[in-house]
Amino acid sequence: MSARDRILERVREALSDRETAAHPGAFEGWRPTTASHPVNGLVQLLEAAGGEVVRQPNVDDAAAWLASFCADFENSAVGETVPVVLHPPLPLGAPDTAPLGVSMARGAVAETGSLIMDARDGRRAQLLVPTHVVFVHTRDVYATLREALIDLVDDLPSAIAFHSGPSKSADIGQILVKGVHGPGRLVAVLIDGET
Amino acid sequence: MSLKGPAKYREEAAKTIHEKPEVRASITAATRTFDAHRVHAWGQIDADRWRDWARDVKTHLLRNLDEYLEQAEERLTANGAHIHWAETADDALAVLSEVVHAHGIARVVKAKSMLSEELGVNGHLEGLGVHVRETDLGEYIIQLLGQPPSHIVGPAIHLSVDDCRSLFSERLGTPLDAEPDELAAAARDALRAEFLAADLGISGGNFLAADTGTVALIENEGNIRLSTSLPRVHIAFVGIEKLVPRLEDVSGLLQLTTRAATGQPIGIYTSLIQGPRKSDEVDGPEEVHVVLVDNGRTKLLADDAAWEALRCVRCGACLNICPVYRQTGGHAYGWTYSGPIGAIIAPGMLGLEEAMPLPFASSLCGACTDVCPVRIPIPDLLVHWREQAVQQGLAPPTETLGLKAYAKLAQSPELFGTANSVLRHMPLQLGGRALPVLGGWLQERSAPRSSKKSFLQMWKEGIE
Numbered sequence: 001m002s003a004r005d006r007i008l009e010r011v012r013e014a015l016s017d018r019e020t021a022a023h024p025g026a027f028e029g030w031r032p033t034t035a036s037h038p039v040n041g042l043v044q045l046l047e048a049a050g051g052e053v054v055r056q057p058n059v060d061d062a063a064a065w066l067a068s069f070c071a072d073f074e075n076s077a078v079g080e081t082v083p084v085v086l087h088p089p090l091p092l093g094a095p096d097t098a099p100l101g102v103s104m105a106r107g108a109v110a111e112t113g114s115l116i117m118d119a120r121d122g123r124r125a126q127l128l129v130p131t132h133v134v135f136v137h138t139r140d141v142y143a144t145l146r147e148a149l150i151d152l153v154d155d156l157p158s159a160i161a162f163h164s165g166p167s168k169s170a171d172i173g174q175i176l177v178k179g180v181h182g183p184g185r186l187v188a189v190l191i192d193g194e195t
Numbered sequence: 196m197s198l199k200g201p202a203k204y205r206e207e208a209a210k211t212i213h214e215k216p217e218v219r220a221s222i223t224a225a226t227r228t229f230d231a232h233r234v235h236a237w238g239q240i241d242a243d244r245w246r247d248w249a250r251d252v253k254t255h256l257l258r259n260l261d262e263y264l265e266q267a268e269e270r271l272t273a274n275g276a277h278i279h280w281a282e283t284a285d286d287a288l289a290v291l292s293e294v295v296h297a298h299g300i301a302r303v304v305k306a307k308s309m310l311s312e313e314l315g316v317n318g319h320l321e322g323l324g325v326h327v328r329e330t331d332l333g334e335y336i337i338q339l340l341g342q343p344p345s346h347i348v349g350p351a352i353h354l355s356v357d358d359c360r361s362l363f364s365e366r367l368g369t370p371l372d373a374e375p376d377e378l379a380a381a382a383r384d385a386l387r388a389e390f391l392a393a394d395l396g397i398s399g400g401n402f403l404a405a406d407t408g409t410v411a412l413i414e415n416e417g418n419i420r421l422s423t424s425l426p427r428v429h430i431a432f433v434g435i436e437k438l439v440p441r442l443e444d445v446s447g448l449l450q451l452t453t454r455a456a457t458g459q460p461i462g463i464y465t466s467l468i469q470g471p472r473k474s475d476e477v478d479g480p481e482e483v484h485v486v487l488v489d490n491g492r493t494k495l496l497a498d499d500a501a502w503e504a505l506r507c508v509r510c511g512a513c514l515n516i517c518p519v520y521r522q523t524g525g526h527a528y529g530w531t532y533s534g535p536i537g538a539i540i541a542p543g544m545l546g547l548e549e550a551m552p553l554p555f556a557s558s559l560c561g562a563c564t565d566v567c568p569v570r571i572p573i574p575d576l577l578v579h580w581r582e583q584a585v586q587q588g589l590a591p592p593t594e595t596l597g598l599k600a601y602a603k604l605a606q607s608p609e610l611f612g613t614a615n616s617v618l619r620h621m622p623l624q625l626g627g628r629a630l631p632v633l634g635g636w637l638q639e640r641s642a643p644r645s646s647k648k649s650f651l652q653m654w655k656e657g658i659e
Contacts, residue, residue, distance in 0.1 A: 004268075004280040007435065007489045011261045014497035021258045023440060024251035027447030030241035045460055080477055096391060112450060112461035122477045123424040127417055128387075145461070146446035153407060153442055158274075158472050158479050159424070162465040167417040169379060171333035171349065173356030174225050177379040180332055181386065182417025182464065 029111060029144055038110035038143045039190065045113020049165025050178060051186040058193040059085055062135060065189065069133070070100070077129055079103035079121035086135055095122075101129030101183070106160075107140035108188075109148050114162035115188055116148060123159070132183035134163065138192050196342050200529045201541060201553045207527040208556075218353045222345070222524040225352035226515040232458025233512055233566065245451050250570040252444050253506035257496065263405040263438045264487065270408030274470030276483040283490055284314045287432060290486050291316065291397075295323055298428055298482075300395045304386075306412070306419040307331035308399025309347055309509060310432045310488060313531045316397060327397075328389045330418035332382055339366055345525035347532070348456050348511040353524040386418070396422035396480065400433035401452065401508070403485075404442040409469055410485060411445050413453060413462040420464050429480040431468070434488050436496075436505040442467075448508060455568040456510035491544030500579045501543045506569040507536055513563035513573060519556055528553060535563040539576040547580060551589050554580035612651070619645040 001009075035041030043053045056062040063085050070076070075093030082104045095101060103126050105115040115134050117126050126132065142148040145162075152160060167182030178184040199207055211218055256263060268278045281287035294300065303325055305311065317338070320327040329338040333351035337344060339362055344350030351359075359378055363369045367381040398419055402411040410431050412419045423429050439445055445467075453459040472479030496502050514520045514534035525533030530541055530553070538557060541550035554577050563573040584590040585598070604610050648656075 002280070003282045003286060007280055007282060007487070007493060008261050008264065010489070010493035011264070011435075011496060014493060014502070015258060015260070018258055021251070021254045023255045024248050027245075027248055027252075027444065029447070029450075030244040031239060032241065049459075049463065096387075114461060114465070119472070119476050119479055123420070124478050127420050127424065144446070145450065146443050149443050149446050156407060156409075156467075156469050158468070158470055158476055158483075160467040161420055162461065162467075163463070164461050164465070165463045167415070168463055169332045169416045171331070171336065171351050172359045172375040172378055173221075173354070174228055174349075174352070175356065175375040177376045180379050180383055180416040180418075181330070181390075181421055 027146055029146070035110060038141045039138050041110035041143075042108050042113055042141055043190070045110075046165065046186075046188055049113060050168065051113075051165045051188055054187060054189045056189060056191050059083070059191055062086060062189055062191045066102070066133070069187075073100040073131070076100040076102055077125040079125050081118065081121045082135065095124035095128040098125075098129055100131050100133065101125040102133045103135070105134050105136040105140070105188075106152075107142060107148060108136045109142050109145050109162065111142075111144045112162065112164060114145070114164040116152070117161045117163055119157040119159040123161075126161070126163070127182050129183055130179060131185040131187070132163075133187045133189060135189045135191060138190050196340075196526075198343050198526065198529050198531070201545075201550050203529055204527055204552055204556055207529060208523045211523040211527050217355060218524055219522055221353050221355055223521045225346075225349055226521050229348070229457060229511065230515040230566070233455055233515070234458075236454040236458035236460070240454065245447065246568055246570050248447060249451050249508075249568055250506060252439065252448070253569050254503075256438055256440055257436065257502060257505055259440075260435065260438065260496070263440060264435060266405040267403055267408055267438055268487075270406065271470065271485055272408075274408050275473075276408065276470040276485050279484060279486045281486050281488045281490065287314050287486050287488050287490070288316070288319045290484070291319060291430065292323060294395070294428060294430060294484060295320070295325055298394060300325060300428070302389070302393045303327040303395045303397060304389050304393040304418075304422045304426060305329050305334070306396065306398040306414070306422040307334050307350065308397070308432060309344070309531060310399045310434055311397060312344060313490065314432065314488070316432070328386065328393075330386050330389065330422055331414070332379060332416060332418075335382055335386065336362065343526065343531070345533070346511055346514055347509050347534075347536075353526070390421045390425050393422075393426040395428045395430065396424075396426040398423055398429065398431045400431050400437055400485075402439045402445050402448055403433050403437050404439050404445050406440065407442045407469065409442050409445070409467050411449065412466040412468070413449065414466075415457075415459075415463040417464055420466055423466060423468060424479055427480055428482045428484070429468075429471075430484045430486065432486045432488055434490075435492050436507075451568045452508045452510050455508075455512040455566070495540060495543030498543050501539060501576050503571050504536065504539045504543065504576060506571055507540070508569060509536075510568055512566040512568065516562040516566050517557075518560060518562070519558060528556070535573045535577070536571070539571070539573055539580065542580045542583070547583055547587065548589055550580075551584060552591060554584060555591060555594070612649070615649050615651075619647075619649065621645065
């Protein structure tokens with residue numbers, strides 16, 4: 001008998017005289033008030049967590065914003081799913097040395113203020129850079145985390161991560177510091193419109 | 196410094212309070228902050244409904260644990276992950292040895308995981324000659340000091356900024372007056388090199404969704420994402436009680452856990468890991484191992500009352516609110532899991548005799564159950580274990596003797612009357628010096644005046 005079978009047998013033995021217990025159904029995020037619009041909720045929570053939020057009416061304006069933002073950086077690491085029009089006008093750098101990383105989020109979650117980062121975009125450019133710029137289309141903002149997870153299930157990569165602010169820690173004397181391991185600066189660029 | 200085992204609880208607790216009063220100050224300040232954040236975060240939601248829902252999901256999970264374990268195994272295997280089952284800590288460590296040998300692992304980075312503390316992962320790796328580095332800032336600090344974590348969520352909350360300053364000055368060469376952000380930057384640099392050089396990343400798992408085979412991990416620093424993304428092999432140790440029926444259920448549990456732990460709507464980084472890197476991905480581990488660990492959990496499940504403790508999501512809210520934990524922090528408890536939750540799972544997982552006297556390390560005030568996000572009836576379970584301890588002759592002799600003496604008194608009206616009269620004539624006015632137990636308490640308080648007549652006498656004479 002394997003360890004697996006012995007563990008399962010002990011579990012079944014423990015449960016043999018227990019009553020059944022039904023699953024309570026969907027988590028509906030019960031709360032007295034919610035944001036007037038999902039995008040507003042997203043902005044509010046990202047900023048409360050120390051993130052920066054930029055809104056652009058379309059991709060072209062987002063590209064123009066990026067060009068001016070890039071002036072302070074020498075090179076950048078770029079995620080695999082970032083469309084060419086949103087590549088920074090900078091030499092390409094390796095994620096472990098680049099001062100800037102640019103990624104494309106698969107979507108965002110208003111309820112938790114999170115950007116949905118897909119492993120197919122490349123994990124290193126999302127994590128090793130000190131400043132992380134993340135593009136997300138406002139049409140891809142989910143109202144709740146549950147809706148996002150239900151939608152993601154159909155197409156799961158090896159890893160998904162929700163980024164909900166800059167890296168932080170209060171492990172030294174309960175004093176908050178930013179950028180401990182992940183990016184200390186997170187800039188979410190919300191793009192409205194279709195083109 | 197290593198944990199001394201629950202048996203030394205009283206001794207270690209007294210030592211902490213008398214010899215290291217600064218620990219109590221640090222722990223109390225940190226836990227009060229955690230709890231204030233929880234209160235604020237729960238004020239923004241219908242916390243009672245969230246907690247009912249979470250309790251019911253975990254109860255449903257535990258009642259069908261065998262089926263969900265099989266489903267998770269099937270899904271993770273389909274995702275390309277390797278599944279291992281470990282009955283004991285030794286089994287889990289044997290899996291670790293296998294992976295280390297198969298891949299010629301020389302350097303390991305570790306994400307914060309209480310289960311890995313329970314299993315003794317670091318000591319085992321060092322024994323294999325493998326370099327292992329904790330990467331959570333708090334865990335890194337206590338690893339450098341050779342200490343175990345003192346709190347489930349904040350492993351280094353017993354230390355002050357000055358403690359960290361002198362440690363970092365000695366180990367990383369930072370100035371003695373460095374500010375916390377300079378200290379953190381020095382740790383970031385030192386640990387960045389470790390991440391880039393490591394062959395193996397080790398994590399725990401906050402949840403494991405059975406329907407998708409997803410290991411969910413909560414953090415704020417990014418070290419868990421790095422530990423599970425950079426090295427070519429990732430091992431996740433997951434307790435069998437960490438399963439969740441569906442990935443969509445993880446949505447509620449993630450949010451409730453962080454709101455209970457630190458008051459955040461969600462952790463800064465939440466990882467959802469399905470398996471090894473796929474062909475259309477540029478990075479990520481080539482191999483992922485998930486070790487499903489029993490190590491006493493099925494014993495707890497078999498207990499008709501204490502199984503409820505397996506709903507625990509390890510948020511630390513019961514530690515933060517506990518007036519007993521706040522006096523000493525976690526080290527005195529002598530075991531990986533301290534505070535109220537530790538005191539109710541230790542007897543089930545370790546055996547009651549080894550867990551003594553932890554079920555008695557509580558005033559039964561009930562604050563813990565009021566804040567538990569999955570509504571574990573902690574005081575009821577403390578009483579449950581105390582009853583078992585008395586039945587098995589394991590209870591402290593004073594407790595057993597006291598109860599026996601009271602039983603004798605209460606069964607004899609004459610004796611009861613005599614004892615009553617003696618108590619009423621105790622010279623409490625003398626500052627309580629005649630009563631050793633109350634002596635200290637009465638030094639700063641005026642003693643109550645005893646009634647001349649007993650309640651029974653007054654009852655007989657007619658109470659006006």
